[in-house]
Amino acid sequence: MSNLINCHQKEKENIASFRKRFEERAKALQALLGDDFLDKFTEKSQEYDLLGSNAERLQHKKESWERFMANGFLYISDRAKYQSRIDGMTAQYTLKHLDFKQRCTFPTTLENAADVLNQHKHDNRKKNSNEGNSNGQGKQNKSNNNQNDGAQFLQQQT
Numbered sequence: 001m002s003n004l005i006n007c008h009q010k011e012k013e014n015i016a017s018f019r020k021r022f023e024e025r026a027k028a029l030q031a032l033l034g035d036d037f038l039d040k041f042t043e044k045s046q047e048y049d050l051l052g053s054n055a056e057r058l059q060h061k062k063e064s065w066e067r068f069m070a071n072g073f074l075y076i077s078d079r080a081k082y083q084s085r086i087d088g089m090t091a092q093y094t095l096k097h098l099d100f101k102q103r104c105t106f107p108t109t110l111e112n113a114a115d116v117l118n119q120h121k122h123d124n125r126k127k128n129s130n131e132g133n134s135n136g137q138g139k140q141n142k143s144n145n146n147q148n149d150g151a152q153f154l155q156q157q158t
Contacts, residue, residue, distance in 0.1 A: 004028075004029050007025050009089070011078065015118050018077070023069075026072070050109075066108065070106070070107045070110050071113075072111060073110055081117075
Protein backbone atom coordinates (compact mmCIF):
# COMPACT_ATOMS: atom_id res chain seq x y z
CA MET A 1 0.00 0.00 0.00
CA SER A 2 2.78 2.44 0.88
CA ASN A 3 4.42 1.72 -2.48
CA LEU A 4 1.33 3.15 -4.19
CA ILE A 5 0.78 6.06 -1.80
CA ASN A 6 4.42 7.15 -2.00
CA CYS A 7 4.31 7.16 -5.82
CA HIS A 8 4.23 10.96 -6.20
CA GLN A 9 4.45 12.71 -9.54
CA LYS A 10 7.94 14.01 -10.21
CA GLU A 11 8.39 17.70 -10.91
CA LYS A 12 9.02 17.41 -14.66
CA GLU A 13 7.07 14.18 -15.22
CA ASN A 14 4.16 14.40 -17.65
CA ILE A 15 0.74 12.95 -16.87
CA ALA A 16 1.03 10.01 -19.29
CA SER A 17 4.24 8.62 -17.79
CA PHE A 18 3.03 9.29 -14.24
CA ARG A 19 -0.24 7.48 -15.01
CA LYS A 20 1.63 4.48 -16.39
CA ARG A 21 3.86 4.28 -13.30
CA PHE A 22 0.85 4.71 -11.01
CA GLU A 23 -1.17 2.00 -12.82
CA GLU A 24 1.68 -0.51 -12.51
CA ARG A 25 1.83 -0.01 -8.75
CA ALA A 26 -1.97 -0.05 -8.42
CA LYS A 27 -2.24 -3.37 -10.29
CA ALA A 28 0.39 -4.88 -7.99
CA LEU A 29 -1.60 -3.69 -4.96
CA GLN A 30 -4.86 -5.06 -6.34
CA ALA A 31 -3.22 -8.43 -6.97
CA LEU A 32 -2.14 -8.53 -3.32
CA LEU A 33 -5.40 -7.34 -1.75
CA GLY A 34 -7.91 -8.95 -4.12
CA ASP A 35 -10.71 -7.51 -6.24
CA ASP A 36 -13.22 -7.17 -3.42
CA PHE A 37 -11.20 -5.45 -0.72
CA LEU A 38 -13.20 -2.19 -1.10
CA ASP A 39 -16.63 -3.86 -0.94
CA LYS A 40 -17.30 -3.26 2.78
CA PHE A 41 -16.23 0.36 2.47
CA THR A 42 -18.40 0.83 -0.63
CA GLU A 43 -21.46 -0.59 1.12
CA LYS A 44 -21.20 2.15 3.76
CA SER A 45 -20.94 5.03 1.28
CA GLN A 46 -23.70 7.57 0.74
CA GLU A 47 -23.82 6.93 -2.99
CA TYR A 48 -24.34 3.18 -2.43
CA ASP A 49 -27.33 3.93 -0.20
CA LEU A 50 -28.91 6.04 -2.94
CA LEU A 51 -28.84 3.16 -5.44
CA GLY A 52 -32.06 1.21 -5.73
CA SER A 53 -31.55 -2.16 -7.37
CA ASN A 54 -29.08 -4.88 -6.51
CA ALA A 55 -27.72 -4.75 -10.06
CA GLU A 56 -26.84 -1.06 -9.62
CA ARG A 57 -25.23 -1.78 -6.27
CA LEU A 58 -23.18 -4.63 -7.72
CA GLN A 59 -22.02 -2.38 -10.57
CA HIS A 60 -21.09 0.32 -8.06
CA LYS A 61 -18.96 -2.18 -6.14
CA LYS A 62 -17.18 -3.15 -9.36
CA GLU A 63 -16.47 0.51 -10.12
CA SER A 64 -15.13 1.25 -6.63
CA TRP A 65 -11.57 0.18 -7.50
CA GLU A 66 -11.52 2.54 -10.48
CA ARG A 67 -12.83 5.39 -8.31
CA PHE A 68 -10.20 4.59 -5.70
CA MET A 69 -7.48 4.80 -8.35
CA ALA A 70 -8.85 8.06 -9.78
CA ASN A 71 -8.93 9.75 -6.37
CA GLY A 72 -5.53 8.36 -5.43
CA PHE A 73 -4.09 9.63 -8.70
CA LEU A 74 -5.36 13.14 -7.97
CA TYR A 75 -4.15 12.95 -4.38
CA ILE A 76 -0.54 12.16 -5.25
CA SER A 77 -0.30 14.35 -8.36
CA ASP A 78 2.04 17.35 -8.31
CA ARG A 79 0.16 19.82 -6.11
CA ALA A 80 2.35 22.70 -7.26
CA LYS A 81 0.74 22.30 -10.69
CA TYR A 82 -2.81 21.12 -9.93
CA GLN A 83 -3.80 22.36 -6.47
CA SER A 84 -6.31 24.95 -7.70
CA ARG A 85 -8.18 22.33 -9.78
CA ILE A 86 -8.32 19.91 -6.86
CA ASP A 87 -9.46 22.73 -4.55
CA GLY A 88 -12.26 23.56 -7.00
CA MET A 89 -13.56 19.99 -7.01
CA THR A 90 -13.32 19.83 -3.22
CA ALA A 91 -15.21 23.12 -2.84
CA GLN A 92 -17.98 21.82 -5.11
CA TYR A 93 -18.20 18.63 -3.03
CA THR A 94 -18.63 20.55 0.22
CA LEU A 95 -21.69 22.51 -0.98
CA LYS A 96 -24.35 21.01 1.26
CA HIS A 97 -27.27 22.78 -0.44
CA LEU A 98 -26.76 20.68 -3.59
CA ASP A 99 -27.86 17.09 -4.06
CA PHE A 100 -25.08 14.52 -3.53
CA LYS A 101 -24.87 13.62 -7.23
CA GLN A 102 -24.52 17.31 -8.16
CA ARG A 103 -21.74 17.80 -5.62
CA CYS A 104 -19.69 14.80 -6.67
CA THR A 105 -17.56 16.26 -9.48
CA PHE A 106 -14.46 14.18 -8.87
CA PRO A 107 -13.45 11.93 -11.78
CA THR A 108 -14.69 8.36 -11.51
CA THR A 109 -12.03 6.68 -13.65
CA LEU A 110 -8.27 6.95 -13.88
CA GLU A 111 -8.61 8.01 -17.52
CA ASN A 112 -10.93 10.89 -16.52
CA ALA A 113 -8.56 11.94 -13.73
CA ALA A 114 -5.65 12.06 -16.16
CA ASP A 115 -7.77 14.09 -18.61
CA VAL A 116 -8.75 16.57 -15.89
CA LEU A 117 -5.10 17.15 -15.02
CA ASN A 118 -4.05 17.34 -18.69
CA GLN A 119 -6.64 20.02 -19.41
CA HIS A 120 -5.68 22.13 -16.40
CA LYS A 121 -3.28 25.03 -16.85
CA HIS A 122 -0.43 24.57 -14.37
CA ASP A 123 -0.56 26.66 -11.21
CA ASN A 124 3.23 27.17 -10.95
CA ARG A 125 2.95 27.62 -7.18
CA LYS A 126 6.68 27.20 -6.50
CA LYS A 127 7.57 29.83 -9.08
CA ASN A 128 5.05 32.35 -7.72
CA SER A 129 6.03 31.86 -4.09
CA ASN A 130 9.71 32.50 -4.83
CA GLU A 131 9.23 35.60 -7.00
CA GLY A 132 8.59 37.95 -4.08
CA ASN A 133 11.62 36.71 -2.20
CA SER A 134 14.06 36.54 -5.11
CA ASN A 135 15.92 39.66 -4.00
CA GLY A 136 15.98 38.56 -0.37
CA GLN A 137 13.78 41.42 0.82
CA GLY A 138 10.28 40.28 -0.16
CA LYS A 139 7.61 42.14 1.83
CA GLN A 140 10.05 44.72 3.14
CA ASN A 141 10.30 46.38 -0.29
CA LYS A 142 6.52 46.53 -0.56
CA SER A 143 6.13 48.28 2.80
CA ASN A 144 8.90 50.75 1.95
CA ASN A 145 7.16 51.55 -1.33
CA ASN A 146 3.88 52.17 0.51
CA GLN A 147 5.62 54.56 2.92
CA ASN A 148 7.22 56.41 0.02
CA ASP A 149 3.87 56.67 -1.75
CA GLY A 150 2.36 58.21 1.38
CA ALA A 151 5.20 60.73 1.67
CA GLN A 152 4.81 61.69 -1.99
CA PHE A 153 1.07 62.14 -1.50
CA LEU A 154 1.64 64.48 1.46
CA GLN A 155 4.17 66.53 -0.51
CA GLN A 156 1.69 66.92 -3.36
CA GLN A 157 -1.01 68.16 -0.96
CA THR A 158 1.17 70.96 0.51
